[in-house]
Amino acid sequence: MAEMQPSVLVVEDEPAQREVLAYNLESEGFRVIKAADGNEALLLIEEENPDLILLDWMLPGTSGIEICRQIKVKPAFRMTPVIMLSARSEEVDKVRGLEIGADDYIVKPYSVVELLARVKAQLRRTRPASVGERLTYADILLDAESHKVFRGQHELKLGPTEFRLLTTFMEKPGRVWGREQLLDRVWGRDIYVDTRTVDVHIGRLRKALSSQGGDDPIRTVRGAGYALG
Template identity: 55%
Template sequence: MQPYVLIVEDEDSLATLLEYNFEKEGYEVGIARDGEEALLLAAERTPDIILMDWMLPKLSGVEACRRLRRREETQTTPIIMLTARGDETDRITGLDYGADDYIVKPFSIPELFARTRALLRRAKPSLLQDVIRQGDIEIDTKAFRVKCGDTPIHLGPTEFRLLDYFIRNPGRVFSREQLLDAVWGRDVYVEARTVDVHVGRLRKALKKNGKTDPIRTVRSAGYAFEA
């Protein structure tokens, strides 16, 4: 599963440059042009990491950062503040408002990637791993192989992506809409009930040989993966 980065930047040229480079590195990218839009997008789908410009229309980056930290879903989401303000006082303010790192413009893309990877390794190490294990289920994202104990499990492409997303977020409940955005993509129109079909197929494959069903249905809410 690709890490999802939310880029909050009102300068079109920089937003486009960052989007291009992050997608090239294998990230899934969301773009917000102001602080209020950033809050809306983060509420729709929790990012794995956020790049936040300081000076934004409608709502400043530091205020958006402060509000994100007050939400349970984004309380621990890594946030890198991007700004032309390089004074020590400004850096301290950004960190005090909840930013995890601070990069002064202009910056180099390789340095930004290095800092992004460092924060992701601490916050979500499984996102950067090729082989992930939860309970007796093992998924190899490079070889596209799944095992349950010593038994190989054969999955279709959609079921594989669905399991990959579940296994990286154990215990968390996802609505059908959240799973559609994360697994199918925001630009693809699919009926919400399609999620039920693919979850059913995934369950059937994982329950072979008498294994316990690791996917929990949460009434009126969605699904969760329990290792």
């Protein structure tokens, strides 16, 4: 079963740099997708919907700045964190990168430790459970590190799939998730699962959440999917 590893797209045209980044990210538990230029990056963003993008400024063909602009105008990817990597240390370049929508800007040469810290800082905002944060919604507490869920004073018993479903909902309360999106996020893209399986596991999650008498916080949105709250 696919674990909910956060995925990072590395867009870097220098093969050696790309491999060093990939190696360090993978050893921290990230799933890494690699692109050598902007066009490949744009295709992979659509296909893979990464959790974070590390984007080199100087790319062959379309520049990193232009790629960043294209990412940030698409509603589906507007909230995806983009960290620009650049040898340009001028303040004006940094400002331009941030103005175009980059969430952070790291000047080369950079320390790997600092880069990983910045990656985790961005993910803490968008995928908090993936970096071990505790999530709360109403009277529900999910502790990603210890893999425990509490409702009020009671610890709830959840299977691994239900735990991943709840994590997905609690990272984005109110967001409506379609069945296909839940399959991608919870089961992984490489696994074929019938969409009805989602309904079965949502049923189990609802039962677990209400097992101590609390009301069901999961909403069915007709024709669209499910949402928390």
